[in-house]
Amino acid sequence: MATFNKIYSTDTTIYTQSSVSKRIEALFLNNVGKIVTRAQILKAAKDPNTGVEPENWHQRMSELRTDKGYTILSSRDTTELATEEYLMPHTELRANAGRRVQPTKACWEAVCQRAGNRCEWTEDGQRCTLHEGENDHIGGGKVKLTPDHLKPHSIDPASDPHAPTEWQALCGRHQVMKKNFWDSSTGKINLPAIVQAASKPQKKEVLNQLLDYFGLEIKN
Numbered sequence: 001m002a003t004f005n006k007i008y009s010t011d012t013t014i015y016t017q018s019s020v021s022k023r024i025e026a027l028f029l030n031n032v033g034k035i036v037t038r039a040q041i042l043k044a045a046k047d048p049n050t051g052v053e054p055e056n057w058h059q060r061m062s063e064l065r066t067d068k069g070y071t072i073l074s075s076r077d078t079t080e081l082a083t084e085e086y087l088m089p090h091t092e093l094r095a096n097a098g099r100r101v102q103p104t105k106a107c108w109e110a111v112c113q114r115a116g117n118r119c120e121w122t123e124d125g126q127r128c129t130l131h132e133g134e135n136d137h138i139g140g141g142k143v144k145l146t147p148d149h150l151k152p153h154s155i156d157p158a159s160d161p162h163a164p165t166e167w168q169a170l171c172g173r174h175q176v177m178k179k180n181f182w183d184s185s186t187g188k189i190n191l192p193a194i195v196q197a198a199s200k201p202q203k204k205e206v207l208n209q210l211l212d213y214f215g216l217e218i219k220n
Contacts, residue, residue, distance in 0.1 A: 004080065004089065009034040016048040021060040023048075028064070028072060028088040038084035055141025059172045061086075066179035069094035076196050103147050103161045110164040111147065119145060121174035130171045138173065145169045148178065 009031040015023040027036060027044040045057045054060070064070045071094070073087045081087060103111065112132075119128035130136055130143045148170040149159045159166040170178065181194055195206055211217060 004033070004087070006080065007034045009036050009040060011036075011040060011044075013044070014048065015044045019060075020045050020054045020057060021063060024057065024061050025064055025068070025070075028070070028086075029091065032088050032091055034087065035081065036086050036088075038086075041086070056144075056172055058140065059176055062176040062179075066176060101159060101161055103159075103164075103167050107162050107164050107167065108147055111167045111169050112145065114164060115145075115169040117145065118169070119143070119171040119174055120168040121170055121178075128171060128174055136171060136173060141172075143171045145171060146175055148175060 011027065011031055011034075013027075013030065015026050017023045017026055023044050023046075024041060027041065041057060041061065042053050045054050045060070046052065047054070061072065065072055071089060071092070073081060073089065075081045075083050075085065102108075117132045119130045121128040132143055132145045134143045135141075136143050146169070147167050150166055150168055151159065181190055195203060198206065
C-alpha cells in the first residue's frame with residue numbers, strides 16, 4: 001500500500017440522510033483522503049431524530065465496499081492506519097454485480113426451518129450457529145439472518161427463488177465476509193480480500209509461503 005499523508009478529519013457535520021448507510025457514505029465522501037475514526041462514524045451514523053447509535057454500523061460500512069464498490073481502507077489494509085481508523089483514498093467505484101433475486105417467502109421460511117434459525121456459515125469444518133436475535137459478540141449488535149445464494153451472486157445471479165437448496169441463511173457478519181471473498185465483477189475468488197481479513201499471524205504465514213515460493217527473503 002502506497003504511503004499517504006496522515007490527515008485526520010475534523011468533520012463535525014450532523015448527518016441527516018435517510019439511512020445509516022447513506023449517512024456513513026456522506027461522511028466519507030466529505031472526507032476523501034482524510035482519516036476518519038470509529039467515533040466519527042458512530043456520530044455520523046446516529047439517527048438524527050432519536051440520537052440512537054445503530055448496532056450494525058460496521059456492516060453498513062462493509063456494504064459500501066462490497067455492494068457500492070467504494071475503497072475504504074482500515075488497519076487490515078495498511079499498517080499506516082491504527083485500529084478504528086478508516087480512509088477513503090478516492091471516489092472511484094469498482095464494478096459490481098447486477099440486481100439480486102430474492103427467495104420467495106415460503107422458500108425463505110423453509111431455509112430458516114432447515115437452519116434452525118441459525119447462521120449456516122461453515123469455515124474449517126465449524127459452523128457459525130448464531131441464532132436470529134442473539135448478540136453477535138464479534139461483529140456487534142443483534143443477529144439478523146438474511147438469505148444468501150449458495151453459489152456466489154457474481155457467478156449465478158439467477159438462483160431459483162423457489163428452491164431452498166439454492167439458498168442458505170447467514171448472519172450479517174458472514175454475509176459481508178462472503179461478499180468480500182468473491183470479486184463481484186469477475187466471479188473469481190478475491191484472494192487479496194481473504195488475506196486482508198486474515199489475522200496478523202495468518203498474514204505472516206502467507207508472506208512466508210510467498211517468500212519461499214519466489215525464493216526471496218526479507219531484507220532488514
